[in-house]
Amino acid sequence: MKLKDWDRNLKIRLFGEGLMNILFWMFFPFMAIYFSDSFGKGMAGLLLVLSQVVAVIANLIGGYCADQYGRKQMMFLSALGQGLTFVVFAFANSPWLSSPMLTFVSFSVLGIFGALYWPASHAMVADVVDEKDRNTVFAVFYTALNISVVVGPILGGLFFFQHRFGLLLIAAAVSFSLAVLISIFIRETAPEKRQNSLVTDSSTKWTKFLWTQLQDYRVIANDKVFLLFILAGVLVAQTFMQLDLLIAVYLSEKVPEQAVFTFLNTAIRADGNQIFSWLISENGLLVALLTVYMTTKMNQFKERNVFIVSCLIYALSMILFGNVTSIWLLAIAMLIFTIGELMVVGIQEGFVSRLAPEHMRGQYFAAASLRFTIGRTVAPVAIPLTALIGFQWTFYLISFLAVGAAVIYFVMFNMSEKQGVNHS
Template sequence: MKWSDWDINLKVRLIGEGTFNLLFWMFFPFMAIYFSKHFGQETAGLLLILSQFIGTVIGLFGGYCADHFGRKKMMVFSGAGQAACFIFFALANSPWLESPFLTFISFSLLGLFGQLYWPASSAMIADVVPEKYRPGVFAIFYTSINVSVVIGPLLGGFFFFKHRFALLVACTIVSFILLQALRVWIHETVPQSAAACKKENGSSGWIPFLKNQFRDYGVILRDRIFLLYILAGVLVAQTFMQLDMLIAVYTSDKVPDQTLLSFGGWSFTASGHQLFSLMVSMNGLCVALFTVLVTKWMARYREGGVFMISSLCYGVAMILMGSTVNAWLLLFGIVLFSWAELMTVGVQDSFVAKLSPPELRGQYFATSGLRFSLGRTIAPIAIPMTVWFGYPATFIILAAVAFLGMMLYGVLFAMFYRRQRVSLASKNV
């Protein structure tokens, strides 16, 4: 799908969200360090877990609101909330005031408004892009995020610690510009069926709202294929969520200093910490460079095979990285790890769009996010597992979990393809 064929909504959002994400990743990776310094590690960890849990719940409401109140309305509402949060975020780190508590409140609310924004954002892409082009468009948006992940932390390492107030002021200005762009240039994309459903079931008050919310999510969770998709995703997430958890601890704790390159009298020696930074950068760079290319390649194959082979690669990568301290083998492991991620980048959102009826599309996207939110909530248990079982056994257990996810993908896609055949046969009758 050519850029000239893109809906104006997509063009405005790609440019605006890309700029916003770049600034976001200039402070986000360092917030755990900030909170640990001011609150202590245990308190900071508990606060962040609580914030993430609330964000997960809010994200489900975000999907409902996107379907019942409109994509644009929710995106504008969320954008206004984020802009307001940045005002207080910047104020709490200004020359006139330093308040870790206000910083935490602002940062947490920023995340909550983000949870309201993204279900509407993903649903809008599915609304305006024909099915055969969705994997490519989703891949481009994902690439934009990963470019920010590569560049943002490199810049943020300087600006966050030395010019934090200026960075947050820039975030505030950009958020207001994005809000104005959303208000002026994008249009509503809720399908007519969803709009009609809203009018038919429209009612005022929080009790009817909650009843409708739980009714719709009950419909979604009775979709056995989609439920298996979430469960398999949570299992596989236990591997790729370990990049900044178990793999970070393992390389820092067990990997010795090693000379990676040597030429004449010059050599490059990396410690475990430096090797981990290199692995993270390599992962982000692989995803940023090859997402669109690999997504086009994967679009030629059936989704079931793509998801299963991706899970297999995650498991093999975990076994490899947990069984060596050799820097080059670890780097090869992270390349395999990145390949597994690349395989499903564009396919996963396209598959959710294919499963979801138009009137519930926002909620399907919000619910599919449970794969990551629940996965990230469970993933930290790998750290104490290294004490209970040791590093090699922990990596093997996580690989086994990925292989279990692969088997679940096999079951769910067998059901999905059977459903497609039945549906096609009924249409031909």
């Protein structure tokens, strides 16, 4: 499916969300440093975990609302809310005020609005794209995201620390512009929404409304195939999230300064931190260049085999990372790691869209994202674990979790085939 044949909704989303993602990655990688400097590492870690827990709840509610009240309405309100929050965020880092606590609150609220936005956004793809083309479309959006991951931190390194106030004001302006684009040019794509008596009953307490929304996820909890998909995804996320955690610390502490290559009789040397930045760039560049190609190739194989082999490749990369210190061997390990990532980036979203009933797509996509939210919350445990068992055995443990995910995927696909779900 060529870009010119895309629905207008998707073209607007690709452009608007691309700008938002670049701005997001201009400040997000540096927030952990900011909070550590402001609150100390222990308190910063606790606050960040707390913000992730809140994001989990918001994500579930966002999926419910996307199905109940429409994709467009949730995307518009979320973009508008992000714009207002960026204004407060900027004020907390302005010439008139410097407030780390208000900055944390703003950062957390941005996470909430993002969690409300993405389930509706993903469900809209499933609404307007034929099943045979969904994997490719999801892959294009993933490519755009990873271009942002490459470009954003480079620009952020130039602007975040010296020009944070202006950066955040620009982010607010882009958020408001995205809200306007959604309001004017995007049409609603959700199936006919169910009537919810709680919405029209003004006497109903908001806590009861919230509880009723969460209870609706019991339907998903009864979908054993989907639950296994989430469980396996959490284990895989433990591997993927180590890119910014265990791998970063390992390279910083264990990889010595070394000559990379020689130019004009001068050796170009790099330490572990520099090597880490280069490996991140390698990952981002490979993802940006190869996502659509890999997704197209993976569509030729059975999903079961792709998911399982991806997990095993992740496990292999973790073992290699934990046993080498040469930059070239580390680059090979990152290549293997990225192949495992690229194998499933498109097909996993397509899998969810087929598994979900039409009227519950938003909730299914929201619940599916728990793989990453829970993984992001738990993954930092690997860092203190290295003090107990060492880096090498910690890498072995992470690789074992990836193998465990492969076993769960095997069971999941066997179960889904017995239920008659097509995953060819």
